Amino acid sequence: QVELAESGGGLVQAGDSLRLSCGASGRTFSRYSMGWFRQAPGNEREFVAAITWGGGTSYYADSVKGRFTISRDNAKNTVYLQMNSLKPEDTAVYYCAAAPKLCGLTARTRYDYWGQGTQVTVSS
Numbered sequence: 001q002v003e004l005a006e007s008g009g010g011l012v013q014a015g016d017s018l019r020l021s022c023g024a025s026g027r028t029f030s031r032y033s034m035g036w037f038r039q040a041p042g043n044e045r046e047f048v049a050a051i052t053w054g055g056g057t058s059y060y061a062d063s064v065k066g067r068f069t070i071s072r073d074n075a076k077n078t079v080y081l082q083m084n085s086l087k088p089e090d091t092a093v094y095y096c097a098a099a100p101k102l103c104g105l106t107a108r109t110r111y112d113y114w115g116q117g118t119q120v121t122v123s124s
Contacts (some may be wrong), residue, residue, distance in 0.1 A: 001025075001026060001027050001113075002025060002028070002029070002032065002098045002112075002113040003024065003025040003026070003113070004022055004023070004024050004096050004097070004098060004113055004114065005022065005023050005024075005114035005116070006020060006022045006094060006095065006096050006115045006117060006118040007021050007023070007027060007118060008018070008020040008021050008118060008120070009021075009094060009118030009119045009120045009121070010068035010096040010119075011121045011123065012085075012086055012116075012120075012121070012122055012123070013102050013123050013124075014068070014086060014087055014088055014111075014122055014124050015020055015085060015086065016086050016122070017082070017084045017085075017086065018079055018083045018102070018120060019081070019082050019083070019094055020036070020046075020080065020081040020083065020096075020118060020120070021078055021079075021080055022034070022075065022078065022079045022080075022081075022096030022115055023076075023077060023078050024037075024077045024078070024079070025077070025097065027114050028072040029074060029077040029098075030053060030054070030058055031053060031100060032094060032098040032100055032103065032113075033050060033051065033052045033053055033098070033099045033100075033101060033102060033105055033107055033110060034050065034051055034072060034097070034098055034099070035047065035048075035049065035050035035096065035097045035098075035099060035110075036049045036050070036070060036079075036081045036094060036095070036096055036097075037095045037096075037097060038072065038090075038093065038094045038095070038116065038120075039092055039095070039117075040091060040092040040093075040106070043092075044103075045081040045095065045100065045108060046061065047059075047061050047106040047107070047108070047109050048060070048064055048068065048081070048094070049061065049064065049070040049081060050070065050099075050105035050106065051070045051071065051072050051079065052096045052102055053066065053102065054074075055072050055074075058070050059105055060105060061077055061106075063089075064083075064090075066085050066097060067070065067085045067086075068081060068082065068083050068084070069082040069084075070082075071092065071097075071113055073104040079096060081094070081096075083120070084087070086113065086120075086122045087107070087122060088124045089122075090120060090122050090123045091120060092119075092120060093119050093120075094117060094118050094119075094120055095114055095115055095116075095118040096114075096115045097111035097113060097114045097115070098112060099111040099112060100110060100112060
């Protein structure tokens with residue numbers, strides 16, 4: 001069992017930066033690949049970024065590539081999402097998720113555990 005809690009969301013202006021954090025409970029955090037997804041009103045939850053167990057491989061949605069960076073600190077049981085050059089279309093609730101897998105990390109169905117989400121709002 002893994003419990004996840006996101007933090008760091010807020011209201012920012014276009015072009016600003018935010019760093020989201022996701023803390024995980026349990027001693028098996030390092031055995032999970034971690035992902036970030038987001039959901040805007042009226043839209044399905046979509047993949048944003050993912051990172052494998054040891055942090056050696058990361059994946060990004062095309063819409064955030066070059067602007068967002070995912071990282072993790074297994075000693076702190078935490079995964080981060082650094083978001084730069086934010087755009088109004090990045091506005092959404094951001095969720096972190098944990099997957100006991102190394103592949104297929106862009107798919108929601110690969111993830112067993114989800115946090116409650118944190119709101120990110122980007123004004124123009």
